[in-house]
Amino acid sequence: MAKIAIILGHPDPAESRLCRALAKAYQEGASSKKHDAILIDVATLDFPFLRSQEDWSAGRENTPPALFGPQAAIEAADHIVIIYPLWLGTMPAMLKAFLEQTLRPGVALKYDQGMPKGLFQGKSARVIVTMGMPAFFYRWWFWAHSLRNLERNILGLVGISPIRRTLYGAIEQQGYAEISTWLDEMRDLGRQAL
Numbered sequence: 001m002a003k004i005a006i007i008l009g010h011p012d013p014a015e016s017r018l019c020r021a022l023a024k025a026y027q028e029g030a031s032s033k034k035h036d037a038i039l040i041d042v043a044t045l046d047f048p049f050l051r052s053q054e055d056w057s058a059g060r061e062n063t064p065p066a067l068f069g070p071q072a073a074i075e076a077a078d079h080i081v082i083i084y085p086l087w088l089g090t091m092p093a094m095l096k097a098f099l100e101q102t103l104r105p106g107v108a109l110k111y112d113q114g115m116p117k118g119l120f121q122g123k124s125a126r127v128i129v130t131m132g133m134p135a136f137f138y139r140w141w142f143w144a145h146s147l148r149n150l151e152r153n154i155l156g157l158v159g160i161s162p163i164r165r166t167l168y169g170a171i172e173q174q175g176y177a178e179i180s181t182w183l184d185e186m187r188d189l190g191r192q193a194l
Contacts, residue, residue, distance in 0.1 A: 002193040004030050004037040005070075005077035009084030009095030013043040018130050018171055018179070023083050025183040026128075029190025037190065038077075040070045042098045049097040059106035071102045079124050079193050080160065082150075086131035086138070090146035099154060108158035118159025125155050126194060128166045128186075135169030164194060 006027055010019040023039055030037035047064040050056050063071055074080060084091045103109070109116045129147060131138055138144055144167075151163045166189070168182055 001033075002030075002035045002078045003076055004035055004079045004081060004190075004193060005073045006030075006037055006039045006081045007070075007074075007083065007095075007098070008039060008041045008043070009082060009091060009098070011043050011092045011094040013041065017085075018168075019083050019085055019128075021179075021183060022128055022130070022168075022186050023081075025186035026081055026083075026190040029187030030193060031190075032187075033191045033193070035190070035193050038073045040073060042095055045070065045098070047098070047101055049093075050100050056100060057105060059104050061106075063104060063107075064101060067098070067101050070098075071107060074102055075107060077123060079126070080155075081126045081128065083128040084130075086129055086133075086146070089142065091150065103154065103158055116157060118157055121159040121161075123160045124194075125160045125163045126166065126189065127151065127155075127163065128168070130168045130171050132172055133169055135167035138167065138169060 006023050008019060008023040010017050014020075027037045027039050045066050047066050055062060060071075082095075084095050090096075105111065108120055109118050111117070127147060127150060144165075147165060147167075151165070155163050166185070174182075
């Protein structure tokens, strides 16, 4: 049985969002196999954005109280799932702010002689991104630059490996059948905790 933290990074709490449906489908699949899957809905959390290096460097002691539970769930997780829509070529600002607040020094990394060392070795991740453009275009033309940044400069920095990805593109053009297939894929991934 795996412990899974599912981070729903869409800043709109509306039930109609595809990211929300994907997160719930993943959680359903994981729960059906008795995995301990916790859904962290970033849109429902009230926390400030970091405004200085000093705020971030203060570490765990400076984590906003609203993020104590989510931060503990991420620390306890064997597998982390991050789901978000591509906005202006990257993750929404609220998700980035959440990651900055929760993956602080003393939680996800420490500094050894000025060099960062990840504290999340042994954890794996899956990043799921929805977008209006075709997914192949994002990979080919834009080289999935923001996704690579998340994988290398955030998740990789804190020691998470392997990191898998799932991209769903041209979402406004998809019908019920295609979206149902995506939800089934999420349930399958949840059952496998991948």
